[in-house]
Amino acid sequence: MIDLYYWPTPNGHKITLFLEEAGLDYAIRPINIGAGDQFAPEFLAFSPNNRMPAIIDHDPAGGGAPVSVFESGAILLYLAEKTGRFGGSDLRQRTDVLQWLMWQMGGLGPMLGQNHHFTRYAPEPVPYAIDRYVTETTRLYGVLDRQLAERAFITGDDYTIADMACYPWIMPHIQGQDFGDFPNLARWHAAIKARPATERAYAVGKALRNEGAPMSDAEKKILFGQGARP
Template identity: 70%
Template sequence: MIDLYYWPTPNGHKVTMLLEEAGLDYAIKPVNIGKGDQFKPDFLAIAPNNRMPAIVDHAPAGGGAPVSLFESGAILLYLAEKTGRFIAQDVAGRAEVLQWLFWQMGGLGPMLGQNHHFTQYAPEKVPYAIDRYVKETNRLYGVLDRRLADRPYVAGADYSIADMACYPWIVPYEKQGQRLEDFPNLQRWFHAIAERSGTKAAYARAPEVNPDFGKTMSEEAKKVMFGQTAATRG
């Protein structure tokens, strides 16, 4: 059994997508980031960066003590290796998956996250910041579109954790100021993944955990989530 510390965000969806695709038994432990659950000591013991998702695998491969992990990319890689699925087993294929997984972790996620912040959540509109991150989002969409021009999935012929890492960040494309029709290869890939049973099952968990999923974030939640420092939170 795997305990998944989760809230329905793009990084949270990555992990439920893999768990559902792999058919692994898991139990969701909600981490309500709008109420500050990510700063509670018991969660910080698992995820010292006070960010979800995190997991505790109570039956790691080879036995032994439970394994806990934070950081969504590390979790995807761990689970792919645990199951022997969704990552190529040959050296070259594995390298393809890993470089695109790290591309998402280092670029697509952070840049689109800043897009979300300045276009959706910032208390005042900062034109330079909005323009900067909307344009960078567009550039990154272009990178994916070109990558997908001659292959069905990000790392090649097979669906992998690289696709699972990227997809949730593309879901709110309209809020990011993008049009999928401007990126036909990306659009084709996006709709193919949306139709997968694992994707549908993963996204069905979101309203189960957070009945307000998809609604506007409250001002109180914004205060909890944004602007914390080492002095104010653990």
């Protein structure tokens, strides 16, 4: 059994995508980031960066004590190694999966996260920041669109953790993008959305909260003022 400390955000969805595809037994441990659950001492004990998702695997490969993992990319790598699935079938594909996973962790996620912040959550418009991050989102969409021009998935014919990492971050309707400009990306996105495991993974989040609901001022203060918290 795996305990998944989770809230329905792009990084949270990455892990439910894997768990549902792999058919692993897991239990959701909600971490309401708008309520400040991520600052609880018992959560910080194994997720010291006060971010979700995190997991505790009570049945690790080889047995022994439970294994805890924080950071979504590290969790995906751990689960791929645990199951022998979705991490690449040989050295070349594993290397390709790894570099695209790092691309998502170092670029796609952070840049699109800033897009979300300045276009949706900032207390007042900052035109330079909005232009900066919407423009960078366009560039990153283009990178992924070109990669998908002759491939079903990011690294080839196989669905991998690289796809699981990137998919939840592609939200053109809130990122100032038009799928019509990125036909390969649109085709890839539609294919993943149609997978039964994707439907199940997102249903987990819908059971916790309405993802379209506006964030309250109190929630914004907790989420974006974290430097003030121990």
